[in-house]
Each structure stands twice: as structure tokens, then as C-alpha cells.
Amino acid sequence: MSDVQEVLALDNLQAWYGESHVLQGVTFRVQAGEAVTLLGRNGAGRTTTLRAILGLTGRRSGSVRLFGRETVGLPTHRIARLGVGYCPEERGIFASLSCEENLRLPPRLSGDDAGLSLEEIYSLFPNLAERRHSPGMALSGGEQQMLALARILRTGARLLLLDEISEGLAPVIVDTLGEAIHALRERGYTIVLVEQNFHFAAGLCDRLLFMEHGHIIESLTPAQLDDQADRVARLLSV
Amino acid sequence: MDIFGVPITALLAQLMIGLVNGCFYAVLSLGLAVIFGMLHVINFTHGAMFVLGALFSWAGLYYFDINYWVMLALAPLIVGVFGIVLERLFLRRIYHLDYLYGLLLTLGLTLIIEGAVRSAFGVSGRPYGPPPISGITNLGFLMIPNYRLWVIIASLLVCAATWFVIERTRLGSYLRAATENPKLVEAFGINVPMMVSLTFGFGVALAAFAGALAAPVMQVSALTGQTMIVIVFAVVVIGGMGSILGTVVTGVCLGLVEALTKVYYPEASSMVMFLVMVLVLMVRPHGLFGGRE
Numbered sequence: 001m002s003d004v005q006e007v008l009a010l011d012n013l014q015a016w017y018g019e020s021h022v023l024q025g026v027t028f029r030v031q032a033g034e035a036v037t038l039l040g041r042n043g044a045g046r047t048t049t050l051r052a053i054l055g056l057t058g059r060r061s062g063s064v065r066l067f068g069r070e071t072v073g074l075p076t077h078r079i080a081r082l083g084v085g086y087c088p089e090e091r092g093i094f095a096s097l098s099c100e101e102n103l104r105l106p107p108r109l110s111g112d113d114a115g116l117s118l119e120e121i122y123s124l125f126p127n128l129a130e131r132r133h134s135p136g137m138a139l140s141g142g143e144q145q146m147l148a149l150a151r152i153l154r155t156g157a158r159l160l161l162l163d164e165i166s167e168g169l170a171p172v173i174v175d176t177l178g179e180a181i182h183a184l185r186e187r188g189y190t191i192v193l194v195e196q197n198f199h200f201a202a203g204l205c206d207r208l209l210f211m212e213h214g215h216i217i218e219s220l221t222p223a224q225l226d227d228q229a230d231r232v233a234r235l236l237s238v
Numbered sequence: 239m240d241i242f243g244v245p246i247t248a249l250l251a252q253l254m255i256g257l258v259n260g261c262f263y264a265v266l267s268l269g270l271a272v273i274f275g276m277l278h279v280i281n282f283t284h285g286a287m288f289v290l291g292a293l294f295s296w297a298g299l300y301y302f303d304i305n306y307w308v309m310l311a312l313a314p315l316i317v318g319v320f321g322i323v324l325e326r327l328f329l330r331r332i333y334h335l336d337y338l339y340g341l342l343l344t345l346g347l348t349l350i351i352e353g354a355v356r357s358a359f360g361v362s363g364r365p366y367g368p369p370p371i372s373g374i375t376n377l378g379f380l381m382i383p384n385y386r387l388w389v390i391i392a393s394l395l396v397c398a399a400t401w402f403v404i405e406r407t408r409l410g411s412y413l414r415a416a417t418e419n420p421k422l423v424e425a426f427g428i429n430v431p432m433m434v435s436l437t438f439g440f441g442v443a444l445a446a447f448a449g450a451l452a453a454p455v456m457q458v459s460a461l462t463g464q465t466m467i468v469i470v471f472a473v474v475v476i477g478g479m480g481s482i483l484g485t486v487v488t489g490v491c492l493g494l495v496e497a498l499t500k501v502y503y504p505e506a507s508s509m510v511m512f513l514v515m516v517l518v519l520m521v522r523p524h525g526l527f528g529g530r531e
Contacts, residue, residue, distance in 0.1 A: 096414050096417075105423075
């Protein structure tokens with residue numbers, strides 16, 4: 001039972017981009033239904049952690065278990081098929097595909113039909129329904145972000161890796177995304193967020209992990225944030 | 239009736255030959271463009287694959303008594319599988335390098351394939367005998383051999399089918415997405431390395447299909463590939479990489495331009511394409527249908 005409950009387990013994960021040793025031993029666990037945020041300065045290794053989980057970095061060593069399966073050594077497409085949805089920092093909307101083609105692109109993962117239907121997705125993000133035939137490159141930044149999040153909900157992935165989804169967006173769109181994350185948590189999704197905006201993150205997650213120089217250096221719950229305000233400010237100061 | 243001193247029937251007959259050649263150029267350049275879009279490799283072996291398609295078709299008929307229609311399907315299949323093997327063994331190792339390395343590697347492979355063909359069959363090419371479809375159709379203004387009519391129809395159908403698959407199907411959306419951002423497509427659980435292999439196989443199979451179509455009307459030899467690859471490079475440069483429709487239209491049009499030149503100024507017929515290429519590059523460096531990339 002305990003293995004099944006543990007969706008993601010990183011043990012001493014090391015990852016390289018070419019010669020540069022970016023992750024220097026990252027260890028943390030995420031239980032089913034939990035939401036965890038990675039915080040830290042630019043270059044601390046947060047985005048690389050998400051990419052390394054999917055095998056998108058160069059060489060990696062250590063252990064990454066997904067739903068109880070070791071994935072170091074598996075090719076990226078096999079890792080994704082275990083039930084991971086990835087929303088990259090640059091959003092990755094395909095310019096030559098229409099909004100709906102983008103939405104339909106990620107295949108449904110085998111053995112699991114827990115994904116949302118197109119109707120459910122369009123009711124979560126009504127803007128996308130209006131723009132369904134527009135080419136990807138004609139969408140606004142906010143629409144692109146909603147689309148990047150929406151398209152991994154169709155697949156039945158139960159673990160979502162979301163990189164900087166609030167970055168550079170108008171407050172009203174950030175609110176929409178926040179509501180969507182709440183709705184997803186109610187449906188039992190497991191979520192790992194990378195955020196700059198820790199006020200946004202604190203309202204959405206169970207734990208905040210602080211990273212520096214490719215390590216996790218602190219783990220706090222949102223309730224501890226106020227007590228430790230000075231420390232948090234120091235951890236995140238540029 | 240004459241047009242600039244050439245009888246209209248003679249002109250139409252030349253245009254028809256030009257259209258047939260244009261169809262070969264279109265199918266060949268289509269394969270080249272599909273491969274470039276996905277692999278970012280300028281596939282120099284394309285001409286050699288055309289030759290292999292034609293030779294397999296011929297060899298199937300003369301050595302194994304396998305008829306034209308079966309070989310028309312079988313030759314591209316064999317060449318496609320051969321392409322997949324080449325991709326897995328060689329091309330896969332150089333994707334992270336500059337385009338030039340792909341060009342050099344495929345040039346080397348071309349020389350090996352051509353050398354093998356030359357030592358097996360000589361340089362003169364083998365006559366195919368009568369085309370598998372005989373007879374002539376009278377279109378009113380022009381008499382056209384039925385086999386050539388079939389070449390035109392088959393080529394255009396293959397081009398249309400390729401366009402449809404890439405622009406209108408789910409598989410095509412994977413291909414287009416992987417052209418933009420292969421890593422992300424892989425992160426969605428799609429086996430991109432396999433898709434790349436299959437794309438290369440499909441691209442060279444198109445070249446072999448053109449070769450098998452050409453076998454009965456063109457005396458294909460080991461050296462035909464070199465002529466073809468240079469023309470096809472010109473087509474792709476003029477049309478602009480990345481547009482399927484543009485590649486096909488350019489291929490057919492260049493066949494026609496070449497034919498017209500043969501009628502009015504035969505001395506220039508083998509260089510007219512390159513003249514067009516220079517002019518297009520001066521005015522539109524990305525090609526007639528190309529994007530900004």
C-alpha cells in the first residue's frame with residue numbers, strides 16, 4: 001500500500017547538462033494527492049528537477065521512482081507513459097497546430113481513462129473553447145498557459161509537473177489558473193509546482209521545498225511561512 | 239497552328255513529357271522535404287534511393303518474374319526498410335551536429351550505394367522493355383501514352399495522400415509538433431526516435447516509388463541519381479523547405495519550364511532550373527513558399 005501511495009520518490013538525484021553538474025543530490029517524496037512547490041533563486045535547479053524527472057536533461061544518476069517504478073535509464077516517452085503530465089516553463093505551444101490540435105496532441109496514457117474530456121476542459125477554461133480553431137501562435141500568453149495546462153489533463157496523467165505557470169500573466173488569469181489547480185487537487189491529482197510567486201504557491205500546496213545549488217535545503221508547510229518570514233526572505237533573496 | 243514557330247502539337251507533346259518529369263521531381267522533392275523537416279538532415283542519398291527503386295523494379299521483373307505492380311509496392315518497401323537501417327546505424331549518431339555533417343555522411347553513403355550499383359549493373363542502365371500499360375489516349379488536343387498518364391495520376395495521388403496524412407491526421411499532428419519541439423513531444427509519451435526512423439524510411443520510400451514509376455520510361459542507371467539529386471535540391475531550394483504543397487507545385491512547374499526550354503532553346507534546358515533558382519534566391523532567399531526560418 002505504501003508504495004502505491006508514493007507517487008514520486010527522488011533519491012540523491014544528480015543531473016548534468018553537458019559538463020555542468022546542475023542537480024547535486026536531490027531527495028524528496030510526494031504522496032498521492034499531495035501538492036508540493038519547489039522554490040528558490042534562479043539557477044537553483046528547480047526547472048532542472050522537473051526536467052530530470054522526465055529524463056530531459058543530459059546524464060542523470062541516483063533514483064527517480066514514479067508510481068513505484070525506477071525510471072533512471074528509461075527513455076523519456078516511456079517515463080511519460082507511466083502517468084506524468086509536463087507543462088514546461090516556456091509553455092511549449094506548437095505554433096503550427098491549432099488550439100484544439102494542441103489540446104488533442106498528448107496521447108491518452110494506457111490503462112487509465114481518468115483524464116478529463118474535452119467538454120470538462122472547456123468548462124474549466126472557457127477561453128480555450130472560443131479559440132479552439134485559432135493557430136497556436138495566435139493565442140495570447142494567458143491562453144497559451146491555460147492550453148499548456150489543459151492539454152495534459154486529457155491524458156489521464158495523475159502526476160502533473162507545472163513549471164512557472166503564473167509567470168508574466170495578468171492577475172485575473174493567475175486567479176483562473178489558481179482555481180483550476182484547486183479543482184485538480186479536489187479530483188485527487190498529485191502536483192509538483194515550480195514557482196517564483198510563493199504567495200500564489202502557498203495558497204495551493206501542502207509543502208514548500210527550497211532549493212539552492214542543486215540541493216533541497218529546507219522544507220516548510222504554508223502555515224510555517226509567517227513564522228519564518230525572515231528566513232524565507234533570505235532563502236529567496238536575489 | 240504555331241506558337242512562336244513551334245507547332246502546337248509538338249509543344250503540347252513536350253509539355254506532357256515535362257509534366258511527367260515534373261511529377262518525378264515532385265515526388266522526390268516531397269520525400270526530401272519531409273526528411274529535412276523532421277531530421278534536419280539534407281539527404282544526399284535521395285538520388286541513389288531513386289535509382290535503387292528503379293533497379294529493384296527492373297531486377298524483380300527480369301530475375302524473379304515479379305510483375306510491375308507488385309514491384310511498385312515492393313521496391314519502396316525494401317528501400318524504406320534499408321533507409322530505416324541506415325537511420326538507426328548512422329544518421330542517429332549525428333543529429334546533434336551541424337547540418338553539414340548530415341550532408342557529408344549521406345554523400346558518403348551515396349557514393350557507396352552508387353559504387354555498388356555500378357559494379358553490379360554497369361553504368362549504361364538496363365532497358366525495361368514495353369511499359370506495363372500500353373495504348374494511347376486521345377485527349378482531343380493531344381495523344382498521350384497511357385503509361386505516362388498513369389505516372390502523372392499516381393504521382394499526384396501519392397503527393398495528395400502525403401499532404402493529407404501530414405496536415406489532417408493525428409499522426410501528422412505528431413510529426414508537425416515533433417518538427418517544432420521533439421523533446422516536448424517525447425515528454426508527452428510519444429516515441430519520437432521511432433517516428434524519426436519511420437519518417438526517414440517513408441521519405442526514401444517515396445524516392446524509390448518515383449524510381450519504380452520511372453523505370454519503364456527512363457533508362458535509369460547508376461549515374462541517374464546524381465542528375466536527379468541536383469535537380470531535386472534546386473526544386474527544394476526554389477520551393478522553400480517546409481511547405482509540402484510548395485514543394486509539389488515547384489517540382490511540377492520546373493518540369494514544365496524545363497520542357498518549354500527544350501522546345502525553344504534546347505541548349506539551355508539543363509541549366510534553366512538553376513537560373514530560376516538563382517533568380518528566386520535573389521528575390522526570396524527563403525524560397526517561393528518558405529517561411530522565415
